Amino acid sequence: MTIEVQENLNGGGSGFRIVEEEGIEIGHVNDDVDETLASLNGTQNGTQNGTKNGTQNGSHKNHSEGNRNNNSGFLVKPDDLSRFAKDRNTDALIELLEKGIDGRAHILKNQNGKGNGGVGDIETPSVDYELLSKTIELIRELKKDQADGPYQKYSKDQYEMDVHVEQAVEMLTALVLRSSLEKGIDSSEAEYRRAVFGSNAIAEKPMESFLALCWEAVQDFVLIMLIVLGIIALAVEISDKGPCGSCWAEGTAILLTVLLVVLLTASIDYAKQFAFQRLARSLFESNTKQVIRNGKQMTVIDDDIVVGDILCVNSHALASVPADCVLIGPAADLKMDESTLTGESEPVSKKPGDVILSGTNAIQGSGRMVVIAVGINSVGGKIRAHVYESTDHDDELGDDGENSPLYTKLDKIAKQIGIAGIVAACFSFVVSCIIGLGVEKDPVRNLLDYLVTAITSII
Numbered sequence: 001m002t003i004e005v006q007e008n009l010n011g012g013g014s015g016f017r018i019v020e021e022e023g024i025e026i027g028h029v030n031d032d033v034d035e036t037l038a039s040l041n042g043t044q045n046g047t048q049n050g051t052k053n054g055t056q057n058g059s060h061k062n063h064s065e066g067n068r069n070n071n072s073g074f075l076v077k078p079d080d081l082s083r084f085a086k087d088r089n090t091d092a093l094i095e096l097l098e099k100g101i102d103g104r105a106h107i108l109k110n111q112n113g114k115g116n117g118g119v120g121d122i123e124t125p126s127v128d129y130e131l132l133s134k135t136i137e138l139i140r141e142l143k144k145d146q147a148d149g150p151y152q153k154y155s156k157d158q159y160e161m162d163v164h165v166e167q168a169v170e171m172l173t174a175l176v177l178r179s180s181l182e183k184g185i186d187s188s189e190a191e192y193r194r195a196v197f198g199s200n201a202i203a204e205k206p207m208e209s210f211l212a213l214c215w216e217a218v219q220d221f222v223l224i225m226l227i228v229l230g231i232i233a234l235a236v237e238i239s240d241k242g243p244c245g246s247c248w249a250e251g252t253a254i255l256l257t258v259l260l261v262v263l264l265t266a267s268i269d270y271a272k273q274f275a276f277q278r279l280a281r282s283l284f285e286s287n288t289k290q291v292i293r294n295g296k297q298m299t300v301i302d303d304d305i306v307v308g309d310i311l312c313v314n315s316h317a318l319a320s321v322p323a324d325c326v327l328i329g330p331a332a333d334l335k336m337d338e339s340t341l342t343g344e345s346e347p348v349s350k351k352p353g354d355v356i357l358s359g360t361n362a363i364q365g366s367g368r369m370v371v372i373a374v375g376i377n378s379v380g381g382k383i384r385a386h387v388y389e390s391t392d393h394d395d396e397l398g399d400d401g402e403n404s405p406l407y408t409k410l411d412k413i414a415k416q417i418g419i420a421g422i423v424a425a426c427f428s429f430v431v432s433c434i435i436g437l438g439v440e441k442d443p444v445r446n447l448l449d450y451l452v453t454a455i456t457s458i459i
Contacts, residue, residue, distance in 0.1 A: 075103030076176055078197050081307065081372045085324035085379060088355040093168055094142050097135055100176040135171045142168060165353035166329050173328070173370045179308035181328060181368075184292035193306040200323055200374035201303035202384050204280060207273045213266035221415045223258050225422070229455045230254030236448050250452070289313075289322060292368075307371050313356075314366035324378040325356045325369035334365035341379065359383065421457075429454035 076099050084092040141164045145151075151158040170181060179185050185193070208216075218224070234251025287302040292310040302322040305311065311325055315335075327334065329352035336348050338360045347363050350356060356369055358380030375381045432450035436442040 074176075074178065074196055075100045078307075078373065078377045081197070082324075082377045085355055085357065085373045090142060090146060090165065090168075093165070093172065093353075094139055094146075096172060096176055097139055097168060100172075101132065101135060101139070131171070131175055134167075135175055138164060138168055138171055162351065162353070169326050169328055169353050169370070172326065172372075173308075177308040177370060177372070179310065179370060181310065181370075182292075183295040184310040185306070185308045187293045189308075190293075190304070190306050193308055197307035197373075198375045198377050199303065200305045200378075200381075202375060202381060204277070207277075208269075210266055210270050213269045214262055217262045217265040217269075218258075221411075222418050223261065225418050226254055226258050230258065233452060233455050236451055239448075287320075287322065305371060305374060307374055309371045311369050311371055312366075313362050313369065315362045315364050319362045321356050321358055321360050321362070321369075322380075323358045323371045323375075324373035324380075325358075325371050327352050327354050327356055327367050327369045332365045332367065334367040335363055337361045337363045341383075425454040425457050428457045 076096060080096060080099065084096055145157075145161040145164060148157070149161065151161060173179050173181055218227075230251045232251075233254060234248060237248060237251060283302075285301075288299050289302060289305060290297055290312040291300055291305065292298075292312065297312065305323055310328075311321070311323070313319065313321060313334075321336075327350050334350045336350055336356060338348050338357065339345050340359050340361075341357055350367070355372075358373075358378040360380075373379075373381075376385055429450055432453060433447070436446055436450060437444070
């Protein structure tokens, strides 16, 4: 579905023609936006309130339960916003705005003739035609800039393009995220936004029992090989018909060594779980940020930040960014340290419209930014889930719980060493048989000695 802007036939204003993708005309809004809203919603007064409410604050509240439905009330999904944070370009921003336009067109189709007083709540948004008109015109300008650019730095065209991008972020905030640059979101909407876009908290991995950690430790290839070889050595020595004495000592020593390694590894991992829990609890209590809600600046912990929040950051305090955001103007010479993500030590200057990734830090200046992705949907959240082995890790990152690259390489090296040891043991056993049985004519019962020697070479 698309919306096209039509100039007023009488020489003033603009309207909309809402058209299905298949080409079927749904409705037509001409000259007078307020008059059309009145015809759709039933009352002129409700229309004006809805327009005013939608223009000043994209976040609406209506306590009438009769207007609620089963839709999320938002025009984009968390994946759409995550893609924008990942791509960080104008094309992705245009795509988000176009989804907002299409979504509002569907809302207009559903509301046509039904009426809701021109006011929408968090689940059933109203249609603000002035906002739609500005957004459509802005998309045209952005596409024109994309086609004509890139422009020379500090040129008039580049300045105008930066202005268009900054305005696009304002439209994104009001139209798509249904927030307000001045007032932020309504505090009562936070829980609903958390349900739609996810929480900024990373789910903790449940603690494993000590026995489970022992079982995981014994899955190591080298330890499995030593257990098998220890059992073989013990069986060979005990089965010898001669006097035994301390023949059991070698195999038993191998098995006891494996047991000691397993218990030590499990103990370290078990203690590590408590250390991670203490660290997470400490960060939970100490990490706080300033956000704008209900038109007031307030302090919240990082886990309580939701999509649509207006986050205030400066280099003197609250320098870390806990979620993926888009910088909104005016920004006071903001520079970010992105070394935690890119490895680049040089600070990166940011201007309105730039994406600020979670996990980065402000080292100069200050600025306000609108939150677009939180928790596992943000770039920093994905890294945190991987590092802390969160329960979100397997589902969202899609790597089925694979180990880190370093651990994978170490595990591969250990397997290669184990295979090399087995090959060396087999070679030692074959050579011993050739020399002992073939050259020196030793008795066949010496095969047990050759086997013990081969096992010893592996250890």
